[in-house]
Amino acid sequence: MKLREGVEWAVHCCINLSWVPEGRAVPVAKLAEFHGLPTAYLNKQMNALARAGIVSSHSGPRGGFRLSRAPEEISLMDVAVAIDGQAQAFLCTGIRHHGVAGKITGLEGRRVPCTVAQAFSTAELAWRHHLAGQTIAGLAHAIRKANPTAPDHIRHWFNHN
Template sequence: MREGVEWAAHCCINLSWVAPEKAVTAARLAAFYELPTAYLNKQLNALGRAGIVSSQSGPRGGFRLGRGPDQISLMDVAAAIDGSAQAFLCTGIRHRGPAGELAVPEEHRTRCTVARAFSLADLAWRRQLAARTVADLAAEVRRANPAASDYVRHWFDRN
């Protein structure tokens, strides 16, 4: 996964702690983590296209969650930023060169062992991300640091 997934997940947690009627600019979100605003804005726009955040233009504009944090899975965030294609692509090299000359009777032909292993790992990864929400992560952060949500809320309220 690209670093944009990490950035997007953190921004979603922070937006879950800001008052729902308050929009936060990309510049303000970027400043909180000292990230480049233009690149973070691209991630936020990708989240917007997926309906994870909504945006509002104008002097009071910015981003807010597009639905409740309990309705946004980590898989939603990852797919919005990195797409939903499988991580592993089998190119069928076992059929090329001398390896392709191995005679395997039709009744013993199976799906590529390597592709199957990576597909199972990809499926487990997707299920794990789909089972966790932004609300779950926000709760974990609050358990580890009970002041986190208040700090974030006040920091974003300053401007």
């Protein structure tokens, strides 16, 4: 399963937004600068999160993005779907029905579940289930546990830059 880098960027931004004071919006340029990312590309990711209802966008001099749901209510799967969509990672093309394979296996024209597709589907379901069980709050907690000063440093940086 491959996710685009925008998913990683979006998750980090959601964690950062979970640590800024409630109600405060952070401009996308500040989020981009903090992580050394291109502002225009990060803006696309943040707008995708806004369309999914994960963040809200606010205009004006104090504008920017903020979480629109509690971090406990935002799963990694929510973020992944907002950025990469819901398409399945593996799509069975029915290769076992074509060419010589279809003739010698006796599957030609028959509707029998594909063992390969089932294996990938089971793995993807487990992967999606795992991401759905992981929240922004859970990751923020793990980061805070590994580096207790991280939230304070991030709040300070966003407040003073």
